[in-house]
Amino acid sequence: MGVIKRGAALMLAPLLLSAALAGPSRADEAPPVKLGYSKCAHCTPLSLTPRYATGVKIDAISFNTGNDVLTALLSKSIDVAQVTYLHYATALDKGFAIVGISGQINGGSQILIGNSLPVAAGDWAGLKNLIEEYKKQGKPFRVAASRGNAQDLHMRGAFAAHGIDVNKDVRFINIPNPSDHVQALRRGEVELICSVDPFATQIREVKAAKFFAFPYDQAAGKLTNLIVTRPDVIASNRRGVLETVRAIVKVNDLMAADQPLFIDTIQKVTGLDKTIAAGAVQNLYPDYKMYRASAAAIAAMMRQLKYINGDVTAAVEKNLDYSFLEEVTGKPKTELGY
Template identity: 75%
Template sequence: MFRSLIKLSLALAAALPFASQAADEPTIKFGYAKCAHCTPLSLLPEYAQDVKIEAIQFNTGNDVMTALLSKSIDVAQITYLHYATALDRGFDMVAISGQINGGSQVLVGNSLPIQENDWDSLKAVIADYKAQGKPFRVAASRGNAQDLHMRGAFAKQGIDVNKDVQFVNIPNPSDHVQALRRGEVELITSVDPFATQIRQVEAAKFFTYPYDQAAGKLTNLIVTRSDVVKNNAKGVEGAVKAVIAVNDKMAADKPLFVETIHNITGLDEKIAAGAVENLYPDYKMYRESAVAIGQMMRELNYINSDVSAAIEKNMDYSFLESATGKPKSELGD
């Protein structure tokens, strides 16, 4: 009996360090939206080291941002647009990493005499609609990167989204294809893989990639709150390392990228493969471009104040520097 107790004590003593290590491992609730850019984040738990990550999917970036601000999650994938909007409203938000950029497409009705990348033909059709007293309806999911990309590109071409056309908000990108099929809009700016789906099912035709504006191809940003940085810095660092690891894997293994989009969205692998061609894994944070996005958003009346100083103040490069061993001057600063 005595020997049995000794053996049990030794076994418990040996197990205690492992129990302690498990208890000490930081945890992160990581929210991401349902889009082609975002689906690789479903792999974060698999690529996380020294941190336990729970990857939680939401329908839209707005839902993710709400969850972060309400403290339902710790780290979030949003867009540069969400970031500037949050700072404009005085919310606590800290940018810690980039993720994936691109993914925007402008699509027009099949019957419209608008030629690919021909802005003059688009403006001619808009003028014709106006002459007939008909609204030329353009749609996007208001508040996402594609909406901003469209508005910036339109403004650069002299098209006022508030005066020359009628804007239609379709919050869920998965509803875009049906809006086009029902003839509810003439033009839509959507996010991949839904934009590629629209083209492949021939619900609309391709017009342009709306990257000729201040935001360029910049889309996704990884953010957290200052209380999470203060209280769970190791968890945040682990999350950033996992994002980088997943990004590197997506860049090197496009078939896995395609498979991941297919698994998360349920869309055909052919659609996923098309979407991947318009996506650019990139964990850097682009400070000057982020400021330019904030300025463009103010000019377009998306936000009410100049958030330039707040954007710069709340971009924390320390986690990227630690994860990569590079100075912030090489990480987009």
């Protein structure tokens, strides 16, 4: 009997050693996290988070637009979402419980204007004169964006800074899916559009429109993406949220250090040409910090532009939870945008 026991122990020893070398078991992992992101250039790196996650299994799910991602989060179809600061303020304005947990990548906005229009890049006075000329002729000057996305707010803020009222001086056209922007320009359905990369760079590459401006001279600046979740997700799976933020920070650092990988990721997720992906990267700024004062300024600008009804500046500041970034980076929130 002793021989049998010793034989069994010898047989089990290699298995136990393998288990030890394999690291934490599935039982040690946090519950899985569903992470939603949209198909914009600065959002695509989130497709890499499952590869770089430790201690949690991340299911990264792509959506056509940021609005779709927010809807999925609020309907509890996903646990963590990449949205914009605009989505964040809008959700709070509508009374939804939503918490910011990390920045991600900013920039990615371009204002493009019809090739035949006699306005040079950066000539805001020329643009205003052209809009006035359209008014005299009884024609609407049509401007477009994907309503609810950062580019819509960037455009409205930049217009306001240069004395153009989107609600009075021009006709706004909503084109929900950014991938449809290029065809709207080709069909002559709009005179100007504020699009998101890589689609903005695609429009320029195929010569569907010409570059007018980067719309960053407004309260939002370059701020674009924000990672958010719901309080119930934090309560039920805090470690899963923490490890998701850790994976996002890892991927962000990778994108900042390895531009070819960034280009390759954009190309794989969007299916667009490598030249377009390479052009888009020049207008993208990896940054996992959450900028509290700027977020409040965005909320104030949104109310001023009648984008939201209430004053949510206090809620915007209060609902930014820096604890995950603090633990992942080892930095205090005062160094993380607070």
